[in-house]
Amino acid sequence: MESFDYVIVGAGSAGCVLAARLTEDSSAKVLLLEAGGEDDADEIHIPVTFSSLFKTGYDWNYETVEQKHLGRPAYWPRGKVLGGCSSINAMIYIRGNRADYDGWRDSFGAEGWGYDDVLPYFIRAERNTRLGGPLHGTSGPLHVEDRRFTHELSQAWVDSAVTWGLKPTDDFNGASQEGAGLYQVTCHRGRRWSTADAYLRPALSRPNLTVRTHAQVTGVTLAGTRAVGVSYLDRGVAREVRADAEVILAGGAINSPQLLMLSGIGPAEHLREHGIDVAVALPGVGENLHDHPAAPVIWTTRDTTDLVEFGTLFGLLKYKATQRGPLTSNVGEAGGFMSTLDGLPAPNMQFHVAPTLFYDNGLREPTVNGFTSAATLVEVHSRGRLRLRSGHPLWRPELDPAYYAEPADFEAMLAGLRVLMEIGSTGPLARFLDRPFLPERLDLDDDALAEHTRRWTQTLYHPVGTCAMGTDELAVVDTELRVHGVEGLRVVDASVMPVVPRGNTNAPTIMLAEKAADLITASRAGR
Secondary structure, eight states: OOEEEEEEEOOSTTHHHHHHHHTTSTTOOEEEEOSSBOOOOHHHHSGGGGGGGTTSTTBOOEEOOOBTTTTBOOEEOOBOBTTGGGGTSOOBOOOOOHHHHHHHHHHHOOTTOSHHHHHHHHHHHEEESSOOTTTOOBSSSEEEEEOSOOOHHHHHHHHHHHHHTOOBOSOTTSSOOOEEEEOEESEETTEEOOHIIIIIHHHTTOTTEEEESSEEEEEEEEETTEEEEEEEEETTEEEEEEEEEEEEEOSHHHHHHHHHHHTTEEOHHHHHHTTOOOSEEOTTTTEEEBOOEEEEEEEEEOSSOOGGGGOSHHHHHHHHHHSOSGGGOOSOOEEEEEOSSTTOSSOOEEEEEESSOOOGGGTSOOOSOEEEEEEEEOSOOOOEEEEOSOSSTTSOOEEEOOTTOSHHHHHHHHHHHHHHHHHHTSGGGGGGEEEEEESSOSOOOHHHHHHHHHHHOEEOSOOBOTTOBSSSTTOOBOTTOBBTTOBTEEEOSGGGOSSOOSSOSHHHHHHHHHHHHHHHHHHHHHO
8 A cells, every 4th residue: 555654635725735844854755635636727817717616626516504594505615626715715815813813722722823823824824015024924935915906996995984984904914903905815916826826836846745636535544543544536446545644634624524524533423323433432523613604785886897897808818918907806805894893802894895796606697887895794603513414425514504593693794784885875985886786775674684684695615613623522623733532633724713713714724734734743753
């Protein structure tokens, strides 16, 4: 049987980082397995086209169970390609709030993961073209830049939000998160810069790194309570490989807990229901699933343009020649953070705005020129769970984020939508807005706004928590991301976050992997 020191499962936002960092030690032999294929589509690299990747071969194309408080399931795109979700996301660079990481430490026993502990890893990863020390990095692998194109509607929204009462900011990752401004993006000279670009490609020439695509892992091989390898399908052919040091799961908040359960690690009764022998009973596997929900307020526009207008052959040729112009837009160009209630320790609401019609995950083709604003709940109280539908590894798991199960989440979302309606009638933005599109009128009573919210809530693509780090009875990994009760097995991805950070989760996942690489390297030195 083939053997490596480390077998990494998943070449996404975390897996690519780990592969690059661990192979910096030339004596460490690393195998990186990715269920998807190469990241070679133009739509991956052109920022504005990210949503065209949804429901394609680059997407796991998941769907939740019917949500009690929505009356329908919710579609969840997840990257199935080199770079994972960093190859299909909206490229917004947000780290989260100091309170998030201090909360991991203080509320969940995650010592070593407070804000002051993780900040050096954000800095190490980052290569920011405008911002520098002490809070930003300028020499890391991850390019972060001011977008090369910003539509006048996005700037008008920022100006109107400031007129409404938000403070202006040019750095959501600085000393204070609150305010309104333009988002920085993980792009390099107008092109998406995924973790495949930032970390994996520079490492591919190393003889101690092996990367296999179209390789879906079906189980972790255990010898007693030690992980010694994995089984996987290599383009449909069953294979096994040995890990002499560690198996590292980096499949994300859906695939990592599913793989643990398939391997006999998880809630014992649930595993037995599916005919899976229990190797290690860990009741927290699959629990604590939660996500940032988002809901829109959209207008048609006048006396301005729409991003869709630039999606022409001429626009594409201009982009390919210069990597400038509207196709460098990440769609969600601007936004802000605020609290909808007094006395909160940090913002509970994030806004995203786009100079086009973007709703239902961008799957509906715009029919008129428009402007989209969205309220995103970033302090989420509702908790759901992930469960197996079958012991067969190719069956999709059952996903239930329990959106709005806690009434406080729904009330906060309604308050955020009311703010967006007010901003739309304030300041310079108002002159560009023609009429309400979704909802069709803005003078809604509470019941009508509630119905609108239930109808149009969607994911903001940030599921976390299903292999949570901590010390309580539902913790799955310890503070070094080692699976409780199993030797030689770690989880390094968004599933270990006990609480979702306030903001987009790509940068925090990269931080996790940077820190994990140090923990793994130190462990190897100790051995």
